[in-house]
Amino acid sequence: MTLAVSRTFRKPFWVTPFGTEGRRDFFSDRLWPELLKGKDEDLAPNIDFIEKEGKYFLNAELPGLKKDDISISIEDGYVTVSGKKEVNKEEEGTSYYLKETRNGSFSRSFRLPGKVDKENVDATFKDGVLTVAMPLEKEAETKKIEIN
Numbered sequence: 001m002t003l004a005v006s007r008t009f010r011k012p013f014w015v016t017p018f019g020t021e022g023r024r025d026f027f028s029d030r031l032w033p034e035l036l037k038g039k040d041e042d043l044a045p046n047i048d049f050i051e052k053e054g055k056y057f058l059n060a061e062l063p064g065l066k067k068d069d070i071s072i073s074i075e076d077g078y079v080t081v082s083g084k085k086e087v088n089k090e091e092e093g094t095s096y097y098l099k100e101t102r103n104g105s106f107s108r109s110f111r112l113p114g115k116v117d118k119e120n121v122d123a124t125f126k127d128g129v130l131t132v133a134m135p136l137e138k139e140a141e142t143k144k145i146e147i148n
Contacts, residue, residue, distance in 0.1 A: 043085060043102055043104050043105070043106040044106045044108060045060045045061050045062050045081075045083075045106065045108070046060070046061045047059065047060045047061075047081070047108060047110075049110050051113070054135060054136050055133050055134060055135045055136065056079075056112065056113075056114075056116065056133075056134040056136070057131065057132070057133055057134075058079060058081065058110070058130075058131070058132040058134070059129060059130070059131050059132075060081055060108075060129070060130040060132075061128065061129055062083060062125070062128055062129070062130050063128040064085060064087075064101075064128070065083055065085055065128070067125045069083050069084050069085065069086075070082070070083045070125065070130060071083065072121075072123055072130075072132055074112070074116060074118055074121065074134070077111060077112050077115075078109045078110065078111055078112065079109070079110050079112055079116075079132070079134065080107060080108070080109040080110075081107070081108050081109075081130065081132075082105065082106060082107035082108070083105065083106055084104070084105040085102065085103060085104060085105070085106075086103055087101040087102065087103050112134070114136055114137070115136065115137035116134040116135065116136065116137060117134075117135045117136065117137045117138070120135050121133065121134050121135070
C-alpha cells in the first residue's frame with residue numbers, strides 16, 4: 001500500500017509576477033523549483049503583540065523548539081525574537097513517505113510603540129509558547145518648583 005499525502009503552500013506575493021495561479025506555478029515551480037525550498041520564512045513563528053495592563057505582551061508559537069534555542073533582545077526601540085530549529089537529518093536506507101519537518105533559523109523584529117523598562121522584562125516558555133512581558137517605562141513626573 002502506498003500512502004500519498006500532499007500539502008499546498010501559498011507562495012509569497014513576489015513570486016507571482018502576473019497575479020494568476022497558473023502563471024505563478026509555471027514561473028516558480030518549473031523554472032526555479034529550488035526558489036522556496038528551505039527558506040527561513042517557513043520557520044517564522046506566529047506572533048501576537050498586544051498592550052494590556054501597562055505592559056506589552058509578545059506571544060510566539062514555537063512548537064518543537066527548546067528554551068535554549070530561543071533568543072530575545074530589546075534594542076533601539078525594537079524587540080527581536082530569534083531561534084534555531086534542528087531536526088535529525090535523513091537517515092540512509094530509510095524510505096520517507098512524507099517529510100514536512102524543517103531545519104533552519106528565524107528572526108522576527110517588532111518596533112515597540114513606547115519605551116520599555118528593560119530591567120523588568122519577563123519571558124516564559126511553556127508548552128511551545130513563548131510569552132514576553134515588557135512593562136512600560138514610567139514617565140518622569142513633572143515637579144513644580146516654587147520660587148522663593
